[in-house]
Amino acid sequence: MGPLKGIKIVEIAGIGPGPFCAMMLADMGAEVIRVDRLSAKGAGSRTDVYLRGRRSIAVDLKHPAGVEAVLRLIEQADALVEGFRPGVMERLGLGPERCLERNPRLVYGRMTGWGQTGPLKDVAGHDINYIALSGALHAIGHRGEKPVPPLNLLGDFGGGGMMLAFGIVCGILEARQSGKGQVIDAAMTDGSAALMAIIYQMKAAGRWNNHRESNMLDGGAHFYDAYECADGKYVAIGSIEPQFYALLLETLGIDDPAFQNQMDARRWPELKARLSAVFKSRTRDEWCAVMEGTDVCFAPVLDLDEAPRHAHNVARGTFVEIEGVTQPAPAPRFSRTAPAIQSPPAIAGEHTEEVLADWGFSADEIGALKHNGAIRS
Secondary structure (H helix, E strand, O other): OOOOOOOEEEEEOOOOHHHHHHHHHHHOOOEEEEEEEHHHOOOOOOOOHHHOOOEEEEEOOOOHHHHHHHHHHHHOOOEEEEOOOOOHHHHHOOOHHHHHHHOOOOEEEEEEOOOOOOOOOOOOOOHHHHHHHOOOHHHOEOOOOOEOOOOOHHHHHHHHHHHHHHHHHHHHHHHHHHOOOEEEEEEHHHHHHHHOHHHHHHHHOOOOOOOOOOOOOOOOOOOEEEEEOOOOOEEEEEOOOHHHHHHHHHHHOOOOHHHOOOOOHHHHHHHHHHHHHHHOOOOHHHHHHHHOOOOOOEEEOOOOOOHHHOHHHHHHOOEEEEOOEEEEOOOOOOOOOOOOOOOOOOOOOOOHHHHHHHOOOOHHHHHHHHHHOOEEO
């Protein structure tokens, strides 16, 4: 099940992009064991979507026997995922040097906002701070207004969790050739900067400026934006290529010569105002009847209740329901080793004894760990 079947990963419980990385790896078939703190035992919910697909053990990481138990798991793992500030894992006795000593082939994945080095490495931050530093946040928003956070998608998940998942798979592939593990330093500042590669490319070519909503892909162009409809809902238009733009004008019944010089940025505000009036003349569903399924490059702007019900998403199985919780399905798709959600989100400590037994601990060893308070089940 999944292209990563047979891969074993230890996840030291954290928040945000670290668990998302582990979710992606589990969705692809890896066996991921989540090490939750003993104090978190019983915490969590089946609605915690990004905790899906892996089992959880509750361990006291301040107890020497608890740390040793985790090190025994790490000895058998292909990779480790952690998302603490620099130095925390070292203080717990689970830093890269000690782990790689126990397992020289281990890929040690570290997820932080600022990275393991640099003058900001030890300070607190969140997605909005990391994408501010990489230039991404500045580019998003309306003309003359403040930048708009794009949820926490660019830093936490795109530039963070997905980059770490990519790094871990790369590291595992390399370790299979070299026999040596290494540390993956995944910083959300770096990752969100990498996601901005095409924007920096356009800036270097003189095709992007630092004024929000004045460029082709930031809502500045009249042919690449969201428009309000008569019912207060929105449609998204992305008619960049000349043939798609021509079809947009044809579908809207526009033959005004003012629209013919598509790339004249000086005319974009005026043309956008005119298109806004046109789109407000019909409801979103009426525009869907005219444009959906054509090469206009069109889509309705759906909310989180509507998206899972859209015919295209239903046909592809883009969303699934697990124990009554609607959530995105694993992505991307594979033709032969199809990924699947292995299990609903685990409650912290739900599988402690089961996991330890599966990973080679004897009943007496498990009993001793329980008696010492190093684990709880």
